Amino acid sequence: MNNSLLAAQREGGGGGVQQVWEQVLAQVEEKVGRVTTETWLKPVKPLALREETLHLEVPNALFRDWLLENLLPHIRKSLETILGFAAQIVIHVAAKQQGELFPSQRYEEREPTKAESARATNTKKNGLVSNYTFSSFIVGAGNQFANAAARAVAEHPGKHYNPLFIYGGVGLGKTHLINAIGHETIVKQGGKSVFYLSSETFTNELIAHLRRDRMDDFKTKFRQADVLIIDDIQFLSGRERTQEEFFHTFNTLHQAHKQIILTSDKFPNEIEGLEERLRNRFEWGLIADIQPPDLETRVAILQKKAQQKKIQLPHDVSLFIATHVTANVRELEGGLTKLGAYSTMTDTPITIDLAQQVLQNLMRGGKDRDQEVSVETVQKAVCKYFAIRVVDLTSKKRTQMVAFPRQVAMFLCRKLAGASYPMIGVRFGGKDHTTALYACASIEKRLKLDEELRAVLARIENIVFGQEN
Incomplete structure (x- = not known):
């Protein structure tokens, strides 16, 4: 590589990285052909070449998957030939909004109905997801009981099944169903005050009001709700002050015959770090589970x-x-x-x-998914997918290209390896357990709306279980 390009890449200059990428394209095209290059490499945008790392941006997760599976070895070899040393390659998915690695879910463009317009007007105020309604919820044997209970609550909030506690595994429709209750309540009950939020958001609002010394505002906001919907209540685990405040909020609403709706990935008595008095109250009403669909x-x-x-x-x-x-x-x-x-x-x-x-990587097969998974296995799989090093995951780096994969790795360590939050913190460079808790809650929240993130996690899980090289 000539001296001018070498200087440019060390300084991260845009002109230098563009020249290097054009040379890479020329060499790779000789090996894979013009059609493949035009289809899969020309849309790739070189972002920067610094600290012996080439950063590339691709239009979507499908592009990244295809490059990693089919062209990454060719790119690496050509890049080493051009630069004279083996450089790291990091592939980023283009974001719709600054600060996000994946674009938000896209919705069908059409003329909204009057009911949908009314829901959209209130969505920002109550936090409900606009397209999660009963009409779009598919009922089957695994969720029939939970669906019937949800509809009964929407018809007469606060009078039957209070609280309504819905539990089940990840990705089975709990969030969809409880949002549907909120929408139906607004339509049928008129001026009812409905609040939907995750337990993480509830905690963050509590912290914000504590900092501003405005706890009276916090209490007024949630204790005057007609319907309070809290998603992923298991993330209150270990948060003593948040549990204390939610306990009093629960009592106030329940005594006033206001509806409380909760979801969790576990039965109430299986949630670790939850106060006994809360666990007992969660069992006061109706507990409905959702099973995988047939x-x-x-x-x-x-x-x-x-x-x-x-x-x-x-x-x-x-x-x-x-x-x-x-x-x-x-x-x-x-x-x-x-x-x-x-x-x-x-x-x-x-x-x-x-x-x-x-979809071969999503199909059943490969190694037994009941096998024991270690934290190290998850870390290596995440690093392989994101083309980074394990030492980056355990470092103090907070750049987006490291912070997001670290959150993903912590989430999968919790899900696949069953590691506790303190253990995850220790294995990721001695971080506090609250860092692991926040990472898991953040990924869980994004999974509800981010389809591409779901596909990415499925891909990494396949790597973990040996269904993909």
Whole structure:
């Protein structure tokens, strides 16, 4: 590499990195051909070349997956030839909003109905997700009881099943169902005051009001609600002050016959670090669980989502996907999104063969997922996917290219390895357990709306369990 380019790359100059990338493209094209280069490499934007690391930006997660699977070795070899040393490569997904690695969920553009317009007007005020309604919720054997309970609560909030406690695994529709209660309550009960928020948001609001010495405002806001919906209540675990405040809020609302709705990934008595008096109150009303969807429900979900996203999904393909992708609804949605994107970008009709090719990493198979997983295994898998080093995960670096993969790794250590928050903190460079708690809560919150993030986590899990090299 000539001296001017070497100086430019060391300084992170935009002109230097562009020249280097053009040389990489020329060399890679000789190996993979013009069509592949035009399709998969020309849309890639070189961001910076500094500290012996090349940063690239791609349009979406599908591009990143394809590059990592098919072209990364060629890029690395050409880059080493040009620079004269082995450089790291970090691939970023273009963000719709500054500070996000993945764009927000896209909604179908059409003329809203009057009911939808009313919901949209109140969404920012009450926190409800606009498209999570009963009409878009697919009912099956695994969620039939929870759906019936949710509809009963929406018809007569505060009179039956108070509190309503819905629990179940990740990605089974708990958040969708409780949002549907909120929307239905607003439509049928008129001026009812409805608040939907995660336990993490509840904690953050408490902290903010404490800092400003305005606890009276906090108490007034939540204790005057007609319907209070708290998602992922298990994240109150270990937060003594937050539990104390929620205990009094719960009592005030319950005594006033106001509706309380809670979700968790565990039964109340299985939530560690939760005060006994709260656990008892969670069991006062009705506890309903949601089980993974059966085959017929999975097919119905795929067809409904395909219709919403305007994806031409033949029935035989939806049946094929539903037969092989069985974990949860989020994996189904993530797989459908990936398949639709691939079909559009390559102008290829969706068939069973295409689905098998694109979604092979989501299909059942590979090593037994009941095998024991270590923290080190998760860290290595995350680093392999994001093209970073384990030492970066455990360092004090807070740059976006490290901070987000670190959050993902902490979340998966909790989910797959069953590690405690203190243990995760220790294994990630001696960080406090609250850092791990915040990371897990942040990823869990984003998973509710970010389909591409769901697909990324599924991909990393496949690496962990040896279903992908």
